[in-house]
Amino acid sequence: MRVLLVEDDVRVARINRDLLERDPDVHVVGSAASCAQGDALAQALSPDLILLDVHLPDGSGLGLLRHWRAQGRTTDVALITAADDEPSIRLALAHGAFDYLIKPFTGARLAELLARHRARRPSGAGSGAPGRHDQASLDRLLGVSGAAAPALPRGIDPHTLERVEAALAERGQPASAEEIGEAVGLSRVTAWRYLEHLVRAGQAELDHQYGLAGRPAKLYRARPGEV
Structure with missing residues (x-):
């Protein structure tokens, strides 16, 4: 994924x-640190x-x-x-921005943004072919979940x-329920419940880390190709 930043604060960039x-x-x-530079680099x-x-x-x-x-x-x-005012947000969405993050934001929210971009990219991206869509692939592009989406467990x-899924993807390596819980602001038990659901849904994988003694530790990782 090739990303261009347009941000005038060097430290923030x-x-x-x-x-x-x-x-x-x-x-x-x-x-880029200005509109002119951003346009040229784009x-x-x-x-x-x-x-x-x-604000540039x-x-x-x-x-x-x-x-x-x-x-x-x-x-x-x-x-x-x-810029957290409603007119700016409405204008951005009206002109086709697919997401809007208000500073300061969390790393997990940025990972969600990247995940949404990945989901929107056509399957033939980079092939040069114009591509066509069926309704399911178009709904993914539009971010529409659809009435037929499976119900989540109670x-x-x-x-x-x-x-939780974004935090797991952001780590890029196996993580424990305690680590994911800390990243998202959940208890270890609650994070474990969500991670186990992702494993059952095929969106995460479970690894076991064997130590010298005791039960193996459960570690979770994002499934390749997911998020």
Whole structure:
């Protein structure tokens, strides 16, 4: 996944780059500090995903997003910004931003953003073929769950489940229920329940770590190809 950052605060840009590149599939191909630089790099680099601030020294990121859409650029764009007012949010969504993160945000929420981008990417991405969709693949692109989505077991909250899945994917290595619980703000037992559900659903895998004595520790990892 080739990502372009448009962020005028050098420190924030560096932090965001570090967070993004914890994911081994993500490569930040460029970082721009203004609308003009962002526009030039978007044209030169053709990234898969652009993470865009609103308040930039030479204009508004919302104006840049509108400019890109007017040009016919369909690159996935998400806003990462301190602009928390409703008009900015509505404008961003109206101009085709697929996600909007308000600073400060958590690493787990950023991982959710990346997961949503992955789900939106067509199966033939990078092949050069225009591709076609059936309803199921189009619904995934639109983020529509659909009435036919399987019901979750009692006690499993869908938003909490997304956070647990994102935290597991963000780690990039096997993790215990206690570690995931700390990352998401859940007790070990609650995190264990959600992780076991992900294993049953085929969205995570269970490893056993054998020590010198006692029962093996249960470690969980995101299933390859998931999130």
